[in-house]
Amino acid sequence: MNKELSVIAEKCTAEEKLMLEKAYDIAEKALEGIQRGNGHQFIEHPAGVAMIVAKELGLMADAIAAVFIHEATRNSPELFEKVKKEFSPQVMTMVEGLNNISTITPKETKLQAENYRKLIVSYSKDPRVTLIKLADRLEVMRHMDYFPKSSIKRKITETIMLYAPLAHQLGLYNIKNELEDLYFKYSDPENYRAITNKLKATESDRRKLAEEFIRPLEETLRKRYSYKLKIRTKTAYSIWRKMQKQGVTFEGVFDVFAIRFIVDAPPDRETEHAYCWDIYSEVTKEYKPDTSRLRDWISHPKPNGYESLHITVENREGAHIEVQIRTARMDEIAENGHASHWSYKGIKNEQNLDQWLLNVKKMLESPEATPYTTGIPSTLNEIFVFTPAGDLKELPKGATILDFAFNIHSNLGVKCSGAKVNGKVVSIREELHTGDVVEIMSSKNQKPSADWLNIVVSSKARNRIKNKLKEEEGKLSGIGRELLERRMKNWKMELTDEILSDLTKHFKKKTISDLLIAIGNEEIDSQEIKNHLTAEEASDSHGNLSAPQNAARESRQESSKETDYLVINDNLNNIGFKMAKCCNPIFGDDVFGFVSASGGIKIHRISCPNAARLLEKYPYRVQKVKWRQVSGTTQFQAALKVIVEGEYSVGNQIIESLNRQKASIRAFNIEERNAKKQKGEFNILINISVSNNGHLDRVISDIKKTKGVKTVIRTSGK
Numbered sequence: 001m002n003k004e005l006s007v008i009a010e011k012c013t014a015e016e017k018l019m020l021e022k023a024y025d026i027a028e029k030a031l032e033g034i035q036r037g038n039g040h041q042f043i044e045h046p047a048g049v050a051m052i053v054a055k056e057l058g059l060m061a062d063a064i065a066a067v068f069i070h071e072a073t074r075n076s077p078e079l080f081e082k083v084k085k086e087f088s089p090q091v092m093t094m095v096e097g098l099n100n101i102s103t104i105t106p107k108e109t110k111l112q113a114e115n116y117r118k119l120i121v122s123y124s125k126d127p128r129v130t131l132i133k134l135a136d137r138l139e140v141m142r143h144m145d146y147f148p149k150s151s152i153k154r155k156i157t158e159t160i161m162l163y164a165p166l167a168h169q170l171g172l173y174n175i176k177n178e179l180e181d182l183y184f185k186y187s188d189p190e191n192y193r194a195i196t197n198k199l200k201a202t203e204s205d206r207r208k209l210a211e212e213f214i215r216p217l218e219e220t221l222r223k224r225y226s227y228k229l230k231i232r233t234k235t236a237y238s239i240w241r242k243m244q245k246q247g248v249t250f251e252g253v254f255d256v257f258a259i260r261f262i263v264d265a266p267p268d269r270e271t272e273h274a275y276c277w278d279i280y281s282e283v284t285k286e287y288k289p290d291t292s293r294l295r296d297w298i299s300h301p302k303p304n305g306y307e308s309l310h311i312t313v314e315n316r317e318g319a320h321i322e323v324q325i326r327t328a329r330m331d332e333i334a335e336n337g338h339a340s341h342w343s344y345k346g347i348k349n350e351q352n353l354d355q356w357l358l359n360v361k362k363m364l365e366s367p368e369a370t371p372y373t374t375g376i377p378s379t380l381n382e383i384f385v386f387t388p389a390g391d392l393k394e395l396p397k398g399a400t401i402l403d404f405a406f407n408i409h410s411n412l413g414v415k416c417s418g419a420k421v422n423g424k425v426v427s428i429r430e431e432l433h434t435g436d437v438v439e440i441m442s443s444k445n446q447k448p449s450a451d452w453l454n455i456v457v458s459s460k461a462r463n464r465i466k467n468k469l470k471e472e473e474g475k476l477s478g479i480g481r482e483l484l485e486r487r488m489k490n491w492k493m494e495l496t497d498e499i500l501s502d503l504t505k506h507f508k509k510k511t512i513s514d515l516l517i518a519i520g521n522e523e524i525d526s527q528e529i530k531n532h533l534t535a536e537e538a539s540d541s542h543g544n545l546s547a548p549q550n551a552a553r554e555s556r557q558e559s560s561k562e563t564d565y566l567v568i569n570d571n572l573n574n575i576g577f578k579m580a581k582c583c584n585p586i587f588g589d590d591v592f593g594f595v596s597a598s599g600g601i602k603i604h605r606i607s608c609p610n611a612a613r614l615l616e617k618y619p620y621r622v623q624k625v626k627w628r629q630v631s632g633t634t635q636f637q638a639a640l641k642v643i644v645e646g647e648y649s650v651g652n653q654i655i656e657s658l659n660r661q662k663a664s665i666r667a668f669n670i671e672e673r674n675a676k677k678q679k680g681e682f683n684i685l686i687n688i689s690v691s692n693n694g695h696l697d698r699v700i701s702d703i704k705k706t707k708g709v710k711t712v713i714r715t716s717g718k
Contacts, residue, residue: 004047008054008064016061019087023068026083030072037146045139046071052135056175063128066094067136074102090126097129098136100435105390106158113161115392119384120162122434130166137163138175141182156183171305174335180237188240195236198250206231206257213259213321216286225275227263232324255312258322265327272327273298276309279325287313290320298330305333383434398457401428405440406461413461414468415442429455447472477513480520482621485595487526489623493533494566506532565626566593566601577601579636582716583608586636588693593623609716635689637666638696639715642684643673646708651684654709657702664689685715 005024009017027046034042050067053059065087073080073095080099084092100123106116124130141159144152160183167176185192210231221227234242234256242253250256261279265272276298283289295310307330312322326334381397385404395403401421405428406413418427420439432438448468456462485495493499500512507524509515518524566577568591577593580602585591590606594614601623604611615622644650651670658665667687690696700712 004051008047008050009061011054012061019065020061020068022086023065026079027068027072030076030079036143037148038143042071045143048139048143049132049136052138053132057131057135057172059128059131062088062091063094063132066091066098066128067132069095070098070102070132074099094126094129094132097123097125098132101129101133103435106161106392113165115384115394117162117166118382118394119392119434120166122382122384131170134163134167134170134172134175138179141179144182144186152186156186159183160187171302171333173306177235177238181235184237184240191240192236195239195250199233199236199239199256202256206233209315209319209321210259213287213315217282220282221279225263225279227261227279230260230262231257232260233257254320255322258310258324260324260331261326262331263325263327265329267329272329275327276325280309280311283313283323283325284311287315287321289313293322298326308334383432385432385434385436385438388437388439395432396457399432400455400457401426401430401432401438401440402452402456403458403461404432404438405442406456406464407458408440410464410468412440412442413464414448415444415446417441417443417446428452473513473517476520477516478520480516480518482595483526484516484519484529485601486620487529491530491533499533503529503532565624567626567628568603577603580604580608580610582610584637584639584716586638586690586693586696587627587634591625591627593625594618595621595623635664635691638688638690640686640688640700640703641713641715642686642703643681643710643713644684644708645681645710647680648682650706650708653706654684654686654703657706658686658688658699661695661699661702663695663699 002024005020009020012020024043024047028043031042031046036042036044046067050064053063053067069083069087069091073083080092080095087095101120104116104119106113120130120133124133137159140147140155144155147155159179164176164179164183167173167179181192210229214229234253239250239253239256242248243250246252263275263279265275290312293310293312295308298307298309301307307326309325310322311325312320314320383395383397383399385393385395385399387393387408393404393407395407401419402413402416404419405416416428418425418441419430420426420441421430421432421436423437425441448465450469452465453462456465481495488495488499500515504510504512504515507515507518507528509518515524519526519529568577568587578600579585580594583605585603585605591603592606592611592615593601593603596602603625604614642654648670651668655665655668665686665688667685669685671683671685673681673683688699690699696714700714703709703712
């Protein structure tokens with residue numbers, strides 16, 4: 001075993017050392033002839049990573065072996081299969097995860113950074129994979145000068161997007177701080193130098209301030225506790241971010257440094273807490289505290305295990321100092337993360353390691369919201385797949401080709417006919433897995449079917465499919481109604497609700513909409529419909545017809561008498577026709593009927609604003625209409641706009657005019673005119689009931705006689 005490997009494996013058993021020697025030899029042979037940017041053999045990189053894994057993260061032999069096997073096999077699937085039987089499943093699971101992560105090439109966008117971090121986690125079936133990858137990135141960043149300029153920008157961007165946030169999330173603050181500072185060094189060297197130089201120049205001032213701070217406390221505290229005092233200075237990157245956020249200079253950053261008490265305490269929480277709060281009491285007796293900045297993370301530790309008591313105090317000169325109070329155990333965890341649970345004071349305990357790794361897994365699956373993350377938990381119930389262009393898409397576990405297509409765009413989803421997954425053609429039912437590269441294939445003739453709802457698992461795809469199916473059904477229903485109405489018109493019949501209900505029952509459909517869709521799809525032949533409607537009439541000469549058949553016969557007879565005209569009678573709520581709201585026809589108006597897609601016939605005035613368009617574009621849907629003499633009790637709605645100049649009292653005179661003409665008022669509103677904005681000019685909007693158009697003419701004529709009325713216009717009432 002060479003000297004470097006001996007240092008890495010110094011705490012391993014003899015059996016573990018043999019495993020590490022084998023892993024190292026495999027890597028050295030596979031990487032032979034490959035050099036780093038400094039001209040040294042590439043084996044130097046995995047050896048450096050293994051040193052961080054062993055010494056800074058405290059992981060054991062399996063994880064160290066995985067580092068070497070990963071570098072040997074990352075570009076050689078054949079070698080991976082060959083060495084698979086020589087190492088434990090645990091080692092090879094880690095290697096497989098590391099190999100998968102090495103294929104990730106994130107795009108330089110912060111929008112998808114969270115998804116890329118989740119992708120790394122999803123590849124980490126063993127939580128040590130993420131920890132090893134952090135060690136790998138740290139070793140790379142420490143030797144960034146070895147890389148060409150063309151790849152430096154990509155690597156440092158990946159570091160700040162992916163790896164520094166993961167280290168923060170896991171409570172590996174030393175690694176997180178170093179990654180951030182190295183990013184800052186290479187992304188903005190000028191400001192990095194400026195801040196690091198200022199930190200060096202003010203170091204003696206900070207030391208002096210700390211000495212003056214502890215002097216009045218030291219005699220009291222030393223009698224009761226054994227503690228160390230540290231000056232914790234913010235990293236250059238952290239200071240720079242605060243300068244940018246607050247818009248201040250270096251001198252304006254409030255907490256460039258903190259004074260940290262690290263007290264020795266027995267390893268039980270009650271005693272630890274008592275020691276910390278006692279020191280807190282002594283500090284706040286001597287110095288004025290800012291209680292708004294008190295942070296109690298000993299009573300309520302952060303999810304990543306961080307424990308400490310933070311307070312900001314003001315000294316006699318008015319300087320503000322952040323004070324952190326913690327025990328030696330808490331400090332070890334804060335510096336090195338949960339690995340300290342088992343490595344603290346040299347204790348090596350497999351059970352504690354397992355517990356720590358379980359904590360790592362929990363944190364990876366439910367990340368704490370950090371300055372980097374959205375705070376959205378990653379439950380590993382999702383998968384991450386790529387477009388051919390390298391865009392990363394997050395989908396629920398079990399997602400299929402159809403889910404992916406709808407995730408990209410609804411129009412692509414409805415035309416999806418299959419896909420190529422990692423170059424292989426598959427059907428729309430194919431289930432996707434993390435890391436797949438998916439290229440959707442589409443067909444202009446493809447249409448969604450109800451069966452698609454059994455294929456997708458994402459709510460987005462399910463909702464889009466349902467909406468599309470409803471849209472298609474609506475179109476078919478409209479086509480079916482239009483087709484049925486045209487046929488019945490040819491048979492001298494009128495379509496009513498009773499007839500529709502009868503046909504629905506006869507053809508065993510659940511709803512009228514289902515009946516119309518079947519007619520639109522030509523599943524029901526028009527001759528079958530005609531035969532049903534005329535069957536009993538032909539066999540019963542005494543007229544004992546069912547209600548729908550009788551209605552069909554009467555409508556046919558009436559239509560025949562009126563020579564193919566639709567006759568409007570007293571029943572204005574007839575299901576077969578309705579007064580169009582866009583023009584509100586009344587008895588005596590020149591009108592025409594229009595077969596609507598939603599069912600029924602709408603009666604429009606010839607002068608309707610929509611008339612020209614309907615008559616020109618849809619002549620086959622136009623129906624001739626005649627008024628039958630209606631009773632004097634039938635009332636029609638009409639809307640008028642009266643343009644008035646003068647006082648609002650004119651409104652009272654208009655009301656009197658309406659009463660004289662026996663027109664019932666339904667609505668009466670006065671509003672300022674917007675068109676000319678002339679002083680004293682306003683509109684009066686009136687809704688009234690009249691018996692026919694002659695009645696309306698008399699109403700309008702009477703209103704026009706009123707003093708101050710400029711004109712009266714009949715409107716739609718909208």
